[in-house]
Amino acid sequence: MSQSGTVRPIALVTGASRGIGAGIAQKLGTLGFHVMVNYVSNEAKAQEVCAAITAAGGSAEPMRFDVSSEAEIVSAFDTLAKKGALEVLVNNAGISEDGLILRMKKETLDRTLQTNLVSAVITSREAAKLMMRARRGSIINITSVVGEMGNAGQVAYAAAKAGLHGLTKSLAKELASRSIRVNAVAPGYIETDMTGALTDVQKKSITDNIPLGSLGTPQDVAEIVGFLSTNGSRYITGQIIGVNGGLYI
Ligand SMILES: NC(=O)c1ccc[n+]([C@@H]2O[C@H](COP(=O)([O-])OP(=O)(O)OC[C@H]3O[C@@H](n4cnc5c(N)ncnc54)[C@H](OP(=O)(O)O)[C@@H]3O)[C@@H](O)[C@H]2O)c1
Numbered sequence: 001m002s003q004s005g006t007v008r009p010i011a012l013v014t015g016a017s018r019g020i021g022a023g024i025a026q027k028l029g030t031l032g033f034h035v036m037v038n039y040v041s042n043e044a045k046a047q048e049v050c051a052a053i054t055a056a057g058g059s060a061e062p063m064r065f066d067v068s069s070e071a072e073i074v075s076a077f078d079t080l081a082k083k084g085a086l087e088v089l090v091n092n093a094g095i096s097e098d099g100l101i102l103r104m105k106k107e108t109l110d111r112t113l114q115t116n117l118v119s120a121v122i123t124s125r126e127a128a129k130l131m132m133r134a135r136r137g138s139i140i141n142i143t144s145v146v147g148e149m150g151n152a153g154q155v156a157y158a159a160a161k162a163g164l165h166g167l168t169k170s171l172a173k174e175l176a177s178r179s180i181r182v183n184a185v186a187p188g189y190i191e192t193d194m195t196g197a198l199t200d201v202q203k204k205s206i207t208d209n210i211p212l213g214s215l216g217t218p219q220d221v222a223e224i225v226g227f228l229s230t231n232g233s234r235y236i237t238g239q240i241i242g243v244n245g246g247l248y249i
Helices: 019-030 043-055 070-083 106-134 155-178 200-208 218-229
Strands: 010-013 034-039 059-064 086-091 137-142 180-187 240-243
Touching: 010 019, 010 070, 019 034, 019 043, 019 059, 019 086, 019 137, 019 218, 034 043, 034 070, 043 059, 070 106, 086 106, 086 218, 106 137, 106 155, 106 180, 137 155, 137 218, 155 180, 180 218, 218 240
Parallel strands: 010 034, 010 086, 034 059, 086 137, 137 180, 180 240
Antiparallel strands: none
C-alpha cells in the first residue's frame, strides 16, 4: 500500500542493484510503481537503491534471484503473484564477456546466452501469465546497439542482444490482443560498471564516433523506459528504441 492508501502496480526490474537497472528502478519509483529491485549477489547495493526510491517518496523492495536459473525465476514469480498486479517487467540483467571467436569457449557462450537471452524468455513467459489475466502490461527488454550493428570481439553478447530483438517483435505480436506491449531499448555506451573497464584511450576512440560526443548515463536509458512503462506509450509495441547518442542511425 502506498502512503495514500492506494495499491501501487508492481514493476520488476532485473539487475537493478547497479548501473542502468538502478537508474530504471529509481525512475519507475517516481512514476508510482512498487518497484521490485532484483539482484543476484549485491544485496547491499539493492538495499541502497530501495532506500533511494523510498527517500524520494516511492515504494520498493529488494528481490534476489538468479536470472540464469529457471527454477529461481519461477519461484520469484510465485512470490510476485501474491504481492499484487505486475504491470511492468524490465529485462535488464546482463553480463558481457568479450573475446574473439577463435578463443570462444562453449561455457562463455552458454553463460552469455543464458543470462542475457534465455532469462528474458523465461521471465516474459512468467510475466505473461500474470499480465494476460489482467489484460494489461508492458515488457521492456534492455538490449544493445551491438545487437543491431555488431561488434568485433562481442559475438556471443551481440547474438544474445539480437536474439532479444527477435523476442521483442514476436512477443509483441503474440500479446498485443491482450493489451500487453513489448518493446526494446537498445543503449549505446553508457557509464556503468560494465563500461568501467574501458581505458581513457578506448573511451576517447568510442566517443569520437558518437555524434552527440559523449557516453550516456543510466538516466538517459531510464527516461525512455519510464515512457514505455506508462500510458503515454499505449500505441507503441514491437519497437527497438536506440539510446546511443547517434552511434547507430
Ligand atoms: N553499460 C553499457 O554501456 C550498456 C550498453 C548497452 C546495453 N547494456 C545492457 O544494459 C544492461 C545493464 O547493464 P549495466 O551496464 O548497468 O550492467 P552492470 O553495471 O554490470 O550491472 C549488472 C546488473 O545485473 C545484475 N545481474 C548480473 N547477473 C545477474 C543474474 N544472473 N541474475 C540477476 N541479476 C544479475 C547485477 O546484479 P549484482 O549487483 O547482484 O551483481 C547488476 O545489478 C545489461 O543488459 C547490458 O547488456 C549496457
